[in-house]
Amino acid sequence: MEISGGLAQQVIDPDAVSETDGDVYRGLSADAAAGVAIVSTRLRRHDYAATVTGYLSVSYDPPTMLVSLYGQSRIADAVADTGRWTLSLLGTGHRGIANWLASPGTPLHGLLAQVPFRRSPASGAVVIDGALAHFDLETTAVHEAATHLLFVGRVTAMGRGANGDAAADPLLHFASDYHRLGARV
């Protein structure tokens, strides 16, 4: 049902991506709503953890997920090194944790001093307490994509949070803000 009438667009010149292009893209892509998660890994007795919205369930067969991490980040280095990572899907009660682990200047020591967590029995990695669900993954492929690395992984273990069924209340990110889920439509 084609509608006539214009559609305003900003076209990007591939040979000269401007600062304005980047700013416009930031604004528009912020409208891609996403559930918020924590990615974690354990390397030489240190726990690494960071807030992510750039993750996906890719396949059911075998269970496969993906996380996109900024290539120059400590968490990307650690995940590249261990070849293992764990995702905890956050609920609305985790807003403070999401904020904390999203800050660029988080310390390596004491990172999780104020963050209630348990350890995955299978991997030993951090699982945020009360997560809606968590997944242990083993990296099967790493792909470069612009400034980021895409880690594709096979799920090796999975479960709900410790409370069993907090699952009605995911923490969402939309337009640079945290939200709860609204009514069914």
Next chain:
Amino acid sequence: MEISGGLAQQVIDPDAVSETDGDVYRGLSADAAAGVAIVSTRLRRHDYAATVTGYLSVSYDPPTMLVSLYGQSRIADAVADTGRWTLSLLGTGHRGIANWLASPGTPLHGLLAQVPFRRSPASGAVVIDGALAHFDLETTAVHEAATHLLFVGRVTAMGRGANGDAAADPLLHFASDYHRLGARV
């Protein structure tokens, strides 16, 4: 702040992924909330379009996105063929369109007879009318991941929907159902 106490897990044997593993994973991964979008492309005067939740903004520099499509699907074939795709981010008013374009048996002819759309001035691909935002992409890499193909693309053009600023009301998918966005937390 490590908490003692158990965390129930299902461990997956990599050499024997069972049907139960797949079912448990389906249930848990459904808790990954996501905004809903339509991916479209135009090939030999036919329009292809399908509902997706498996997409990401990957990078700001240059603007880069990713979509994960089932490898055996018509839309994956079409996107692989054209090397171009367009994402329309849906609002709550698009629930019927999301349902329709998610059905496995959609026809090739008349696919969009009941779907109000405009064409991207830059690519000619379908942009769902009233989308929160839309992006034209040119594929820069394709990666196999289990049953799916990951298409990574560079943004070549972008804009809001025709109405300018419908952006407060994204359509969300969570636990196999459509929802609206709730209050800020």
